[in-house]
Amino acid sequence: MLLFCQRSAFDLLQFFSYQGGYQMQDNRDYTVRQVTIDDYDAIYELWNSTEQSRRALNPVDDSREGIERYLKRNPKTCFAAVQDGRIIGVILTGHDGRRAIIHHLCVHPAYRRMGIAAHLTALAEEALKKEGIHKIFGLVFKDNEAANTFWEQQGYSLRTDLNYRNKSLHEAIPTGK
Numbered sequence: 001m002l003l004f005c006q007r008s009a010f011d012l013l014q015f016f017s018y019q020g021g022y023q024m025q026d027n028r029d030y031t032v033r034q035v036t037i038d039d040y041d042a043i044y045e046l047w048n049s050t051e052q053s054r055r056a057l058n059p060v061d062d063s064r065e066g067i068e069r070y071l072k073r074n075p076k077t078c079f080a081a082v083q084d085g086r087i088i089g090v091i092l093t094g095h096d097g098r099r100a101i102i103h104h105l106c107v108h109p110a111y112r113r114m115g116i117a118a119h120l121t122a123l124a125e126e127a128l129k130k131e132g133i134h135k136i137f138g139l140v141f142k143d144n145e146a147a148n149t150f151w152e153q154q155g156y157s158l159r160t161d162l163n164y165r166n167k168s169l170h171e172a173i174p175t176g177k
Helices: 037-047 064-073 116-130 145-153
Strands: 002-004 016-018 021-023 031-034 079-083 086-095 100-107 136-138
Touching: 031 116, 037 064, 037 086, 037 100, 064 086, 079 116, 086 116, 100 116, 116 145
Parallel strands: 100 136
Antiparallel strands: 002 031, 016 021, 031 079, 079 086, 086 100
């Protein structure tokens, strides 16, 4: 399944149901499709193209085996933007049946500020709605001003009434600061 986007303002795009996915008119020089495990090497390279994405990776969950497991659980909610056969943007989203989480949204630095991240986010949100999910959350480093601004612009509010806590169940995964 391929997905296409228009150059006009993103909020003017109209989604059409198409074989369980979404189809848009093609006026850009990139396409969007669902992620498969065959994309792993290109996605991992993309994640490593920026410090912000690189520091969010862990050696277990973001390994080929970890991403393969994630994609098997979430085959219709992860998307890649592709130009000339090269992945230039990716979003991994999944859910537990109640709430969704955005795990990795990354656009190559050379392709930022073109609406690709907003496009990928909107497609993931629509895919999650189709699966009956009504709430999404994501984790963003506090010092990543660009990402925090982006998420605010997409309508994601900052929760100041919660503390995020985690515990590593694997010795190779750091618990964080």
